[in-house]
Amino acid sequence: MYDKDNWPDLNTALENVKNGDANGIFTLADSYTNRKKNGDYLNTNEAFAVITTADKNIDWDGPDPGPSELKYDPPAGTPKIVTIGATGDIATQYKDAQTFTRQLGHAVLVTVQDRKHTTYPKGSTTKGCLDRTVNDYLTDLQVPVSPGDVNPVC
Numbered sequence: 757m758y759d760k761d762n763w764p765d766l767n768t769a770l771e772n773v774k775n776g777d778a779n780g781i782f783t784l785a786d787s788y789t790n791r792k793k794n795g796d797y798l799n800t801n802e803a804f805a806v807i808t809t810a811d812k813n814i815d816w817d818g819p820d821p822g823p824s825e826l827k828y829d830p831p832a833g834t835p836k837i838v839t840i841g842a843t844g845d846i847a848t849q850y851k852d853a854q855t856f857t858r859q860l861g862h863a864v865l866v867t868v869q870d871r872k873h874t875t876y877p878k879g880s881t882t883k884g885c886l887d888r889t890v891n892d893y894l895t896d897l898q899v900p901v902s903p904g905d906v907n908p909v910c
Contacts, residue, residue, distance in 0.1 A: 843870070845870075864908070889910060
């Protein structure tokens with residue numbers, strides 16, 4: 757429950773559990789675990805575990821996804837990759853977005869001054885700045901720029 761906007765739903769669901777109705781809490785659990793209506797699950801949680809393992813350089817039984825494999829060596833003329841980091845995201849910390857962008861090399865980090873996790877395309881408190889910035893990149897390969905070496909900020 758990274759987004760405070762969801763806390764009232766959690767509060768209501770917990771109050772309903774106290775009164776014998778668990779439907780709301782199950783709905784929230786299904787949403788959090790990416791359970792589809794047919795009972796299948798997306799592999800988001802498994803992917804998160806593997807990515808976190810790679811990020812933290814923890815030993816695991818799979819192939820070594822070390823940082824050296826993250827280096828991006830694009831063909832000449834290829835636009836930079838745009839990454840996004842929210843300064844107040846407690847799940848994916850901003851410093852990790854900075855590190856990831858630096859590891860990619862041919863990338864630019866858009867800094868979002870927000871506390872939300874997964875700021876695009878959910879809409880953040882940036883009054884459309886982030887959505888416009890990302891949409892311009894996705895549709896026209898327009899890489900966001902700021903004066904000097906400063907990250908673009910929304």
